[in-house]
Amino acid sequence: MKQPGNGCNYDDAESRPDCISNTDRDGFQNQRKKIKCDAITDYDNGGRGKLSKALGAADIIREQAEQHGIARVTDVWLEVGALADVEESALHFCFDIACRDTVAQGCTLHIDVIPAQAWCWDCSREAEIMQHAGCCPHCGSERLRISEGDDLRVKSLEGE
Incomplete structure:
Protein backbone atom coordinates (compact mmCIF):
# COMPACT_ATOMS: atom_id res chain seq x y z
CA MET A 1 0.00 0.00 0.00
CA LYS A 2 1.32 3.44 -0.88
CA GLN A 3 2.12 5.79 1.95
CA PRO A 4 2.40 9.55 1.72
CA GLY A 5 6.03 10.49 1.48
CA ASN A 6 8.19 13.52 1.41
CA GLY A 7 11.19 12.13 -0.39
CA CYS A 8 12.43 15.57 -1.36
CA ASN A 9 16.14 16.03 -1.89
CA TYR A 10 18.26 19.14 -2.15
CA ASP A 11 21.95 19.94 -2.33
CA ASP A 12 23.49 23.38 -2.44
CA ALA A 13 23.37 25.20 -5.77
CA GLU A 14 27.10 25.02 -6.53
CA SER A 15 27.09 21.22 -6.66
CA ARG A 16 23.78 20.85 -8.51
CA PRO A 17 23.66 20.75 -12.30
CA ASP A 18 19.90 21.31 -12.13
CA CYS A 19 20.23 24.64 -10.28
CA ILE A 20 20.15 27.41 -12.81
CA SER A 21 22.26 30.50 -12.31
CA ASN A 22 21.09 33.62 -14.06
CA THR A 23 21.55 37.34 -13.82
CA ASP A 24 18.61 39.62 -13.08
CA ARG A 25 18.08 42.96 -14.82
CA ASP A 26 20.13 44.81 -12.17
CA GLY A 27 23.16 42.60 -12.79
CA PHE A 28 22.84 40.56 -9.58
CA GLN A 29 23.44 36.85 -9.72
CA ASN A 30 20.39 34.71 -8.82
CA GLN A 31 20.38 31.02 -8.01
CA ARG A 32 17.30 29.15 -9.11
CA LYS A 33 16.95 26.03 -7.03
CA LYS A 34 15.28 22.87 -8.20
CA ILE A 35 14.09 20.45 -5.53
CA LYS A 36 13.41 16.88 -6.54
CA CYS A 37 10.37 15.57 -4.73
CA ASP A 38 8.38 12.39 -4.69
CA ALA A 39 5.65 13.35 -2.27
CA ILE A 40 2.13 11.98 -2.51
CA THR A 41 -0.62 14.33 -1.42
CA ASP A 42 -2.55 12.74 1.44
CA TYR A 43 -4.96 15.65 1.84
CA ASP A 44 -7.65 14.03 -0.31
CA ASN A 45 -10.18 13.25 2.47
CA GLY A 46 -11.45 10.12 0.77
CA GLY A 47 -11.58 11.47 -2.77
CA ARG A 48 -13.81 14.46 -2.08
CA GLY A 49 -12.64 16.89 -4.68
CA LYS A 50 -9.91 18.36 -6.77
CA LEU A 51 -9.46 21.37 -4.50
CA SER A 52 -8.43 19.13 -1.59
CA LYS A 53 -5.81 17.45 -3.82
CA ALA A 54 -4.55 20.88 -4.90
CA LEU A 55 -4.44 22.02 -1.26
CA GLY A 56 -2.38 18.96 -0.38
CA ALA A 57 0.07 19.75 -3.18
CA ALA A 58 0.25 23.40 -2.08
CA ASP A 59 1.06 22.29 1.48
CA ILE A 60 3.93 20.10 0.26
CA ILE A 61 5.26 22.91 -1.94
CA ARG A 62 5.10 25.45 0.90
CA GLU A 63 6.87 23.08 3.32
CA GLN A 64 9.62 22.22 0.85
CA ALA A 65 10.17 25.84 -0.20
CA GLU A 66 10.47 26.86 3.45
CA GLN A 67 12.80 23.97 4.25
CA HIS A 68 15.12 24.82 1.33
CA GLY A 69 15.06 28.62 1.56
CA ILE A 70 13.05 29.32 -1.56
CA ALA A 71 11.29 32.68 -1.38
CA ARG A 72 9.34 32.30 -4.63
CA VAL A 73 8.40 29.10 -6.43
CA THR A 74 8.46 29.55 -10.22
CA ASP A 75 7.65 26.04 -11.50
CA VAL A 76 5.99 22.92 -10.09
CA TRP A 77 5.90 19.47 -11.67
CA LEU A 78 3.01 17.21 -10.69
CA GLU A 79 2.52 13.59 -11.65
CA VAL A 80 -1.14 12.58 -11.81
CA GLY A 81 -2.18 8.95 -12.00
CA ALA A 82 -4.58 8.07 -14.82
CA LEU A 83 -7.09 6.89 -12.20
CA ALA A 84 -6.82 9.94 -9.93
CA ASP A 85 -10.08 11.36 -11.34
CA VAL A 86 -8.45 14.73 -11.97
CA GLU A 87 -9.07 16.70 -15.14
CA GLU A 88 -6.09 18.88 -16.06
CA SER A 89 -8.05 22.11 -16.52
CA ALA A 90 -9.84 21.61 -13.18
CA LEU A 91 -6.52 20.90 -11.48
CA HIS A 92 -4.98 24.09 -12.94
CA PHE A 93 -7.95 26.11 -11.67
CA CYS A 94 -7.88 24.55 -8.18
CA PHE A 95 -4.09 24.79 -7.98
CA ASP A 96 -4.23 28.54 -8.68
CA ILE A 97 -6.73 28.93 -5.84
CA ALA A 98 -4.73 26.74 -3.44
CA CYS A 99 -1.52 28.70 -4.13
CA ARG A 100 -2.97 32.17 -3.63
CA ASP A 101 -1.01 34.24 -1.12
CA THR A 102 1.72 31.58 -0.88
CA VAL A 103 5.30 31.35 -2.20
CA ALA A 104 3.87 29.42 -5.17
CA GLN A 105 1.39 32.07 -6.30
CA GLY A 106 1.68 32.56 -10.06
CA CYS A 107 4.03 29.63 -10.62
CA THR A 108 3.90 27.54 -13.78
CA ALA A 116 -1.99 3.13 -13.61
CA GLN A 117 -0.66 -0.27 -12.66
CA ALA A 118 -2.93 -3.13 -11.66
CA TRP A 119 -2.43 -6.72 -10.57
CA CYS A 120 -4.48 -9.34 -12.43
CA TRP A 121 -5.86 -12.02 -10.13
CA ASP A 122 -6.42 -14.46 -13.02
CA CYS A 123 -3.05 -14.45 -14.81
CA SER A 124 -0.95 -13.15 -11.87
CA ARG A 125 0.68 -10.41 -13.91
CA GLU A 126 1.11 -6.67 -13.55
CA ALA A 127 -0.78 -4.66 -16.19
CA GLU A 128 -0.85 -1.02 -17.26
CA ILE A 129 -4.36 0.46 -17.39
CA MET A 130 -5.76 3.91 -18.17
CA GLN A 131 -9.31 3.61 -16.79
CA HIS A 132 -11.11 2.10 -13.79
CA ALA A 133 -13.15 -0.37 -15.85
CA GLY A 134 -10.09 -1.69 -17.62
CA CYS A 135 -9.36 -5.27 -18.55
CA CYS A 136 -6.07 -7.11 -18.25
CA PRO A 137 -4.22 -6.69 -21.56
CA HIS A 138 -2.67 -10.14 -21.07
CA CYS A 139 -5.75 -12.32 -20.45
CA GLY A 140 -8.81 -10.04 -20.73
CA SER A 141 -9.87 -10.51 -17.12
CA GLU A 142 -11.69 -7.72 -15.29
CA ARG A 143 -10.44 -8.96 -11.90
CA LEU A 144 -7.79 -6.32 -11.33
CA ARG A 145 -6.42 -4.76 -8.14
CA ILE A 146 -5.07 -1.23 -8.65
CA SER A 147 -1.56 -1.00 -7.23
CA GLU A 148 -0.44 2.42 -8.52
CA GLY A 149 -1.66 5.42 -10.50
CA ASP A 150 -4.63 6.70 -8.52
CA ASP A 151 -2.79 9.49 -6.72
CA LEU A 152 -1.27 12.91 -7.27
CA ARG A 153 2.45 13.45 -6.61
CA VAL A 154 4.58 16.55 -6.33
CA LYS A 155 7.64 15.44 -8.34
CA SER A 156 9.73 18.61 -8.14
CA LEU A 157 9.64 22.35 -7.81
CA GLU A 158 11.88 25.20 -8.82
CA GLY A 159 12.25 28.66 -7.39
CA GLU A 160 14.45 31.53 -6.31
Whole structure:
Protein backbone atom coordinates (compact mmCIF):
# COMPACT_ATOMS: atom_id res chain seq x y z
CA MET A 1 0.00 0.00 0.00
CA LYS A 2 1.32 3.44 -0.88
CA GLN A 3 2.12 5.79 1.95
CA PRO A 4 2.40 9.55 1.72
CA GLY A 5 6.03 10.49 1.48
CA ASN A 6 8.19 13.52 1.41
CA GLY A 7 11.19 12.13 -0.39
CA CYS A 8 12.43 15.57 -1.36
CA ASN A 9 16.14 16.03 -1.89
CA TYR A 10 18.26 19.14 -2.15
CA ASP A 11 21.95 19.94 -2.33
CA ASP A 12 23.49 23.38 -2.44
CA ALA A 13 23.37 25.20 -5.77
CA GLU A 14 27.10 25.02 -6.53
CA SER A 15 27.09 21.22 -6.66
CA ARG A 16 23.78 20.85 -8.51
CA PRO A 17 23.66 20.75 -12.30
CA ASP A 18 19.90 21.31 -12.13
CA CYS A 19 20.23 24.64 -10.28
CA ILE A 20 20.15 27.41 -12.81
CA SER A 21 22.26 30.50 -12.31
CA ASN A 22 21.09 33.62 -14.06
CA THR A 23 21.55 37.34 -13.82
CA ASP A 24 18.61 39.62 -13.08
CA ARG A 25 18.08 42.96 -14.82
CA ASP A 26 20.13 44.81 -12.17
CA GLY A 27 23.16 42.60 -12.79
CA PHE A 28 22.84 40.56 -9.58
CA GLN A 29 23.44 36.85 -9.72
CA ASN A 30 20.39 34.71 -8.82
CA GLN A 31 20.38 31.02 -8.01
CA ARG A 32 17.30 29.15 -9.11
CA LYS A 33 16.95 26.03 -7.03
CA LYS A 34 15.28 22.87 -8.20
CA ILE A 35 14.09 20.45 -5.53
CA LYS A 36 13.41 16.88 -6.54
CA CYS A 37 10.37 15.57 -4.73
CA ASP A 38 8.38 12.39 -4.69
CA ALA A 39 5.65 13.35 -2.27
CA ILE A 40 2.13 11.98 -2.51
CA THR A 41 -0.62 14.33 -1.42
CA ASP A 42 -2.55 12.74 1.44
CA TYR A 43 -4.96 15.65 1.84
CA ASP A 44 -7.65 14.03 -0.31
CA ASN A 45 -10.18 13.25 2.47
CA GLY A 46 -11.45 10.12 0.77
CA GLY A 47 -11.58 11.47 -2.77
CA ARG A 48 -13.81 14.46 -2.08
CA GLY A 49 -12.64 16.89 -4.68
CA LYS A 50 -9.91 18.36 -6.77
CA LEU A 51 -9.46 21.37 -4.50
CA SER A 52 -8.43 19.13 -1.59
CA LYS A 53 -5.81 17.45 -3.82
CA ALA A 54 -4.55 20.88 -4.90
CA LEU A 55 -4.44 22.02 -1.26
CA GLY A 56 -2.38 18.96 -0.38
CA ALA A 57 0.07 19.75 -3.18
CA ALA A 58 0.25 23.40 -2.08
CA ASP A 59 1.06 22.29 1.48
CA ILE A 60 3.93 20.10 0.26
CA ILE A 61 5.26 22.91 -1.94
CA ARG A 62 5.10 25.45 0.90
CA GLU A 63 6.87 23.08 3.32
CA GLN A 64 9.62 22.22 0.85
CA ALA A 65 10.17 25.84 -0.20
CA GLU A 66 10.47 26.86 3.45
CA GLN A 67 12.80 23.97 4.25
CA HIS A 68 15.12 24.82 1.33
CA GLY A 69 15.06 28.62 1.56
CA ILE A 70 13.05 29.32 -1.56
CA ALA A 71 11.29 32.68 -1.38
CA ARG A 72 9.34 32.30 -4.63
CA VAL A 73 8.40 29.10 -6.43
CA THR A 74 8.46 29.55 -10.22
CA ASP A 75 7.65 26.04 -11.50
CA VAL A 76 5.99 22.92 -10.09
CA TRP A 77 5.90 19.47 -11.67
CA LEU A 78 3.01 17.21 -10.69
CA GLU A 79 2.52 13.59 -11.65
CA VAL A 80 -1.14 12.58 -11.81
CA GLY A 81 -2.18 8.95 -12.00
CA ALA A 82 -4.58 8.07 -14.82
CA LEU A 83 -7.09 6.89 -12.20
CA ALA A 84 -6.82 9.94 -9.93
CA ASP A 85 -10.08 11.36 -11.34
CA VAL A 86 -8.45 14.73 -11.97
CA GLU A 87 -9.07 16.70 -15.14
CA GLU A 88 -6.09 18.88 -16.06
CA SER A 89 -8.05 22.11 -16.52
CA ALA A 90 -9.84 21.61 -13.18
CA LEU A 91 -6.52 20.90 -11.48
CA HIS A 92 -4.98 24.09 -12.94
CA PHE A 93 -7.95 26.11 -11.67
CA CYS A 94 -7.88 24.55 -8.18
CA PHE A 95 -4.09 24.79 -7.98
CA ASP A 96 -4.23 28.54 -8.68
CA ILE A 97 -6.73 28.93 -5.84
CA ALA A 98 -4.73 26.74 -3.44
CA CYS A 99 -1.52 28.70 -4.13
CA ARG A 100 -2.97 32.17 -3.63
CA ASP A 101 -1.01 34.24 -1.12
CA THR A 102 1.72 31.58 -0.88
CA VAL A 103 5.30 31.35 -2.20
CA ALA A 104 3.87 29.42 -5.17
CA GLN A 105 1.39 32.07 -6.30
CA GLY A 106 1.68 32.56 -10.06
CA CYS A 107 4.03 29.63 -10.62
CA THR A 108 3.90 27.54 -13.78
CA LEU A 109 2.27 24.15 -13.26
CA HIS A 110 3.54 21.20 -15.31
CA ILE A 111 1.34 18.08 -15.25
CA ASP A 112 2.33 14.59 -16.38
CA VAL A 113 -0.41 11.95 -16.51
CA ILE A 114 0.99 8.50 -15.84
CA PRO A 115 -0.69 5.15 -16.52
CA ALA A 116 -1.99 3.13 -13.61
CA GLN A 117 -0.66 -0.27 -12.66
CA ALA A 118 -2.93 -3.13 -11.66
CA TRP A 119 -2.43 -6.72 -10.57
CA CYS A 120 -4.48 -9.34 -12.43
CA TRP A 121 -5.86 -12.02 -10.13
CA ASP A 122 -6.42 -14.46 -13.02
CA CYS A 123 -3.05 -14.45 -14.81
CA SER A 124 -0.95 -13.15 -11.87
CA ARG A 125 0.68 -10.41 -13.91
CA GLU A 126 1.11 -6.67 -13.55
CA ALA A 127 -0.78 -4.66 -16.19
CA GLU A 128 -0.85 -1.02 -17.26
CA ILE A 129 -4.36 0.46 -17.39
CA MET A 130 -5.76 3.91 -18.17
CA GLN A 131 -9.31 3.61 -16.79
CA HIS A 132 -11.11 2.10 -13.79
CA ALA A 133 -13.15 -0.37 -15.85
CA GLY A 134 -10.09 -1.69 -17.62
CA CYS A 135 -9.36 -5.27 -18.55
CA CYS A 136 -6.07 -7.11 -18.25
CA PRO A 137 -4.22 -6.69 -21.56
CA HIS A 138 -2.67 -10.14 -21.07
CA CYS A 139 -5.75 -12.32 -20.45
CA GLY A 140 -8.81 -10.04 -20.73
CA SER A 141 -9.87 -10.51 -17.12
CA GLU A 142 -11.69 -7.72 -15.29
CA ARG A 143 -10.44 -8.96 -11.90
CA LEU A 144 -7.79 -6.32 -11.33
CA ARG A 145 -6.42 -4.76 -8.14
CA ILE A 146 -5.07 -1.23 -8.65
CA SER A 147 -1.56 -1.00 -7.23
CA GLU A 148 -0.44 2.42 -8.52
CA GLY A 149 -1.66 5.42 -10.50
CA ASP A 150 -4.63 6.70 -8.52
CA ASP A 151 -2.79 9.49 -6.72
CA LEU A 152 -1.27 12.91 -7.27
CA ARG A 153 2.45 13.45 -6.61
CA VAL A 154 4.58 16.55 -6.33
CA LYS A 155 7.64 15.44 -8.34
CA SER A 156 9.73 18.61 -8.14
CA LEU A 157 9.64 22.35 -7.81
CA GLU A 158 11.88 25.20 -8.82
CA GLY A 159 12.25 28.66 -7.39
CA GLU A 160 14.45 31.53 -6.31
